[in-house]
Amino acid sequence: NAGVMQNPRHLVRRRGQEARLRCSPMKGHSHVYWYRQLPEEGLKFMVYLQKENIIDESGMPKERFSAEFPKEGPSILRIQQVVRGDSAAYFCASSRNDGANVLTFGAGSRLTVL
Amino acid sequence: AQSVTQLDSQVPVFEEAPVELRCNYSSSVSVYLFWYVQYPNQGLQLLLKYLSGSTLVKGINGFEAEFNKSQTSFHLRKPSVHISDTAEYFCAVTRGNYQLIWGAGTKLIIKP
Numbered sequence: 001n002a003g004v005m006q007n008p009r010h011l012v013r014r015r016g017q018e019a020r021l022r023c024s025p026m027k028g029h030s031h032v033y034w035y036r037q038l039p040e041e042g043l044k045f046m047v048y049l050q051k052e053n054i055i056d057e058s059g060m061p062k063e064r065f066s067a068e069f070p071k072e073g074p075s076i077l078r079i080q081q082v083v084r085g086d087s088a089a090y091f092c093a094s095s096r097n098d099g100a101n102v103l104t105f106g107a108g109s110r111l112t113v114l
Numbered sequence: 115a116q117s118v119t120q121l122d123s124q125v126p127v128f129e130e131a132p133v134e135l136r137c138n139y140s141s142s143v144s145v146y147l148f149w150y151v152q153y154p155n156q157g158l159q160l161l162l163k164y165l166s167g168s169t170l171v172k173g174i175n176g177f178e179a180e181f182n183k184s185q186t187s188f189h190l191r192k193p194s195v196h197i198s199d200t201a202e203y204f205c206a207v208t209r210g211n212y213q214l215i216w217g218a219g220t221k222l223i224i225k226p
Contacts, residue, residue, distance in 0.1 A: 004157075006157075031212065033212075041218075042204065042216055042217065042218040042219045043158075043204065043216050045213070045214070045216075048212050048213075055212065056212070056213070091157055091158065093158075095212075101146060101148075101208045101211075101212060101214055102148075102160060102163060103150075103158075103160070103214065104160070105150075105157040105158040105159070106157050107156055107157040108156070108157050
């Protein structure tokens with residue numbers, strides 16, 4: 001029973017390139033959350049998705065960032081035209097649709113922008 | 115609005131000594147409470163949770179936490195820490211909707 005799978009674990013991009021981070025939720029989980037963690041800071045909520053629906057993207061920057069969770073396949077967090085300030089660890093979590101909000105986290109994707 | 119306060123950003127403690135990591139929350143309604151642990155360069159792992167029932171909750175790795183409604187606290191404790199407990203610990207609260215409110219984290223530093 002695989003947990004939440006994130007890839008790539010490490011990604012290096014130059015300024016102006018695009019970064020795509022993938023997240024496959026745990027089996028049986030229909031809710032996906034993306035968080036960003038900057039060095040020496042806590043988790044910051046970015047976006048909450050269910051299959052084919054963005055429920056809450058209030059934590060996501062309005063420009064350059066987008067997220068999707070298609071009917072088939074993993075959830076994808078896309079960052080266009082990356083800048084140095086985007087360097088961070090991006091964590092995906094998933095949960096069941098049971099209201100208890102027990103999140104299972106992936107190991108994270110660490111983005112470094114040169 | 116809900117908020118979660120972890121008063122200590124770092125807690126140094128000697129190996130085999132007891133430890134308490136503090137968490138206070140603000141909410142006027144019933145909440146669910148969680149502690150997550152993040153080991154270096156890893157994702158977060160659920161340590162324990164309080165949903166209902168007994169206010170003393172036991173988690174993995176010998177940790178436990180007590181829900182105190184009157185003091186709106188959910189402090190995490192372990193009677194004897196090990197080097198392997200070196201990690202950052204996050205407290206979180208939700209009212210049962212999807213939105214988890216996170217504390218800023220407490221780094222547990224174990225001194226040999």
